[in-house]
Amino acid sequence: MEASFYPYIAAFVWISLLIVAGVILRAKIKILQTLLFPASLIGGILGFILMRFDLVGIPTSSGWQVLSPSTFGMISFHLFAFSFVGIGLLRNKDAEKRQNREAMRGALWMGLLFGFLFSIQALVGYGAFVGWQKLTGGAFFEVNGFLLGAGFTQGPGQTQAYATVWEESYQVANSIDIGLAFAAIGFLVAGIMGVPFTRYGLRRGWGGQTSGVISPEFCSGILAEGNRLVCAQGTMHPANIDSMGFHLALAGLVYGLAYAFGLLWLNYFPIAGIRGIGLGYTFMWGMMAAMLVRKGMQRLNCAHLLDEGSVRRMTNTCVDFMICAVFMGIKPTALTSVVIPFSVSIVIASFLTLWACLWFGRRAPSLGFARAVTMFGYCTGTGASGLMLLRLVDPEYATPVALEVGLMGLVTFVVFKPISLCMPFAAAPDFPMIWIFVGTAILTPLVMYVLRLVGRRQF
Incomplete structure (x- = not known):
């Protein structure tokens, strides 16, 4: 025992x-x-x-x-994948019934900027690793530099998914540890640089009418007695099963289906070179399976058994535990040979990201500052980091920017899915990943100009 x-x-x-x-x-x-x-x-x-x-x-x-750190790294991988089951189960009524044209336009602006920043950060990381190897002749894999873009913009879970494929299919050493380290540092960058940047903009009046005062509860992170929030609603009679128990059971079933599909892919996919993404992409299979289950429940007129509040609590809990586990899964010894390019690339990418968010934010069609700080948090930490900074500018979510963060996922899923699909093969010999990033970094701003998402400077 x-x-x-x-x-x-x-x-x-x-x-x-x-x-x-x-x-x-x-x-x-x-x-x-x-x-x-x-x-x-x-x-x-x-x-x-x-x-x-x-x-x-x-x-x-x-x-x-x-x-061992490996134990926490494994936990962070599964927590990330399991959280995507929750995302797939969400009914997302706002996305299904949206009528707000401004929100869709803002989501498109955010989605395009996301792809641009992903590409720039990946190129900075790769360039630093290649440059350091040419200077020192060190024995490490330059391709791991691409993980800076994934770690900053996509977070630890998806970064680990890419790195797992690289290590298992292409024998690239230390990918998981370097990728998780990039992602972990990104959370720090979002807070250490993002908060002062946001406060500076508010003092300069960049936030306009949306600026607000931060409450003591928001700072301390604890609600006062008698000021509790309603987190979820029950859909099951407690004499039968606890409502949260039902939601966990359903999510666990879906996760099992995701594992089964990944295992089938790993063993039977006709192209041997990409079988390795079978279990590495468990998060994607889980989200897709959850969406199918949700659609099936709608067809059977039992979708009301899913409580959005319960699903969000479950998903957010996974993210909280994952963030903590990520830091504990880092192996500093794996960074010994790349500590210089690792550190240099983070500094350069952080300031470039801040500059790009401010430059494009000043020229956004509307709500430029709120969108700029949100994207800085999103593209260094996670969506939660973006919303954290947005709360400084728009504490009551009176603007549609918070909705745009959710809708942005649809844009990035469609427009930049090729990058996500190509990343697992970036470590393959002669795979043109660098040119995919270069092309994205050049074309994205041009597309934003054509769509009139970049105009005159507003602040």
Whole structure:
């Protein structure tokens, strides 16, 4: 029985402990409130430090047993994939019934800028890795530099999906560790650079009528007594099954279907060279399976059994735990040979991203500053980071920018899907991934001009 706690139950306990610690530290330490670091990020950073001293482990009858970074890396992969099941189960009424033309135009602006930033960041990372290898002749894989773009714009889960394929199918060493490190640093960049940038713009009046005052509860991260939020509604009678239990069971079933499909792909897909993405793309199969289940429930007139609040709580919980696990899954030793190009590329990409968001934001058709700060957070951390910065400018979500963040996923899914489909093969010999990024970086601004998404400077 004792052995059953190691390693995954013990890892879950540690993540839980660190998130609770993050909640307490955010509520008590002023600088963390100023930076608006979420509890999961604070806990992840604390966990990363503890991991370096072998303090993350479990007591056993034979002594202290340390948990490895690989354990947390595996947990972050599955949490990311499982969260996409929740995304697929969401009914997303706003997307299905949208009539807001401004929101669609803003989503298109965001989606195109997303692809541009992804490409620029990937080229910066790759260029730094190639340049350092030519200078030093170091024994490392330059292709790992592309993961800067994935880590910053797409987050740890999808970055790990790409890196898993590279390691398993093309034997590219340290891809997962370097990719997760890029993603983890991206969360820090979103807070350390994004918050001062947003506050500076507000002081200059760039936010216009949408600027608001941040409440003490928003800073501390804890709601006052008597000011609770309604998170979910029950769709099941408690005498039968708890509503959250039903949602977890349904999501677990869908995740099992995603695994089965990935396994079939891995073993039977006719093109051997891309079989490796079978299980690496579990997140995508999970989202697609969830969408099919949701459509099937609509056809059977039982879609009302899905509560959007419950699904969102489940999805957001996975993201919180994933962010914490990502930091604990980093292996600093894997960065030894690339620490210089790794660091240089992050600094260059961060400032280029900030400059691009401000430049395009100033020339957006409307709501340029709100969209600029949102995209900076999104393209260095995650969608949650973007919304975190947006709340500084638009605390009540009175503008359609928050809706545009959700609709942006549709744009990127259609317009930039070729990049996502090509990334797993970027490590293949002679694959023209660099030219795909170069073409995207050149064509995207031109498309934005043609569609009149770039105009005169507004602020």
